[in-house]
Amino acid sequence: MKVSIIGTTGYGGGELYRILHHHPVFNIQSVHTTRDEIPLYEEFPHLNGITDLKLEHIDAEEIAKHSDIVFLAAPSGVSSKLVPAFSETGIQIIDLSGDLRLTNGQEYKKWYKHEPVESNLLEQAVYGLSEWNKEKIMDAKLIANPGCYPTATLLGLAPVVKEGLIDPDIIIIDAKSGASGAGRAISKKLLFSEINENFRIYKVNEHQHIPEIQQQLNLWNRGVSPITFNTHLLPITRGIMATIYVKLTDNLHSERLLELYNEQYLHSPFVRVRSSGNFPSVKEVAGSNYCDIGLHVDERTGRLTIVSVIDNLMKGAAGQAVQNANLMNGLDETAGLEFIPMYP
Incomplete structure (x- = not known):
């Protein structure tokens, strides 16, 4: 399955790349940003020699043509503007920002100081606390990934x-x-x-x-x-x-x-x-x-x-996002995530 990452220049997006690079089923099709279109390794030098992918601008229709899943690792207030366009394409969406987590739009506006997403999208979004919401996640097309x-x-x-x-x-x-x-x-x-x-x-x-x-x-x-x-x-x-x-x-x-x-x-x-x-x-x-x-x-x-x-950055963001993607697609939830902790 092909996946795209939006917001790849942040720590969450970078961690998504690290996980998905080794995933047995998901393959990274493209990476995207609202900033300059440069090779990803120029933003993250530790990826030099590992990937030649170039950061691209965001076009929901084009991304949906070539990918099955899109991970939105954009900041709160940015994801809310991207979700409506992606939701029309039928692509699976996993949002790592806080824009879909609160079911009450006015509560979101009060705490996040941004305009809320349309209520119909909030109703569609499944809260992706993997251990406690598995059945709903498995049937979902739109996931609100929990905060850390x-x-x-x-x-x-x-x-x-x-x-x-x-x-x-x-x-x-x-x-x-x-x-x-x-x-x-x-x-x-x-x-x-x-x-x-x-x-x-x-x-x-x-x-x-x-x-x-x-x-x-x-x-x-x-x-x-x-x-x-x-x-x-x-x-x-x-x-x-x-x-x-x-x-x-x-x-x-x-x-x-x-x-x-x-x-x-x-x-x-x-x-x-x-x-x-x-x-x-x-x-x-x-x-x-x-x-x-x-x-x-x-x-x-x-x-x-x-x-x-x-x-x-893992269970609190990118790791749980991939765990949810695994559940959404009928995979073992541990696929691509069996990292032993780094110690010391």
Whole structure:
């Protein structure tokens, strides 16, 4: 099957190229940008000698003539302008931006500060949280790929939220990400001298991923109240750690909850639940599509601490996008994604 990538000059698009270059079924037909038409290796020198593909401008009809799937790795506010044209061609679309994730267009406008996509396209889009939405993804033509923070958070929370084991009024998420999560745009806060040996909180109670997480939690449990969610910038290149605090509604021990998580994720090849007393770190999933989860019940307080880690560019973006493409086309969901994490 032939695929095209739009937004190939960003980190997410570059990671898509890395994955798809080795995919056993998908072949990269073309790469596209709104910027200069130059060889891809001039934008990403690490691809010199690997590909001669040239970045091309975007023409939905032409792309659909030659490809079966298009990955939109463009920024939010840009994808929303591309989706309508591609949707008319019948090509499979996987959007990595936030433009299709919120079902309420006005909520999107409030949090993202862009005009929303037409409501009929929002209704067609399937939220691509691979482990929890497989059946819908398999029948979809249009996928809203989840955000990186929501992926780590939702995979960590899903079992206890769906089973009603926590107080829905108290969910606190303390999340941290490496610098690649901010993309390749130039920013003073991302200068080496600003980020090195530093640790910064940002978008306090205002992160655009809040309504995305809230939306999915409410689909699982209507009683979930507004969450507390805050993000921090780590002085590392890639990786996310979401440390989640919830209040249990019953006297449950860590071992029982570990059994529940292992049962829930038994058939999820990319979710690894750690043993009792074992907690993951971001380096242990770097460069892979894994989400590693550790948890512990504090019997003094009745609170459960969940630690969920992913690579923000892989499971949090490009890796999950390819996982969804596999599901959409009846392939093994692990196809092209069986990367062992890079360590150290």
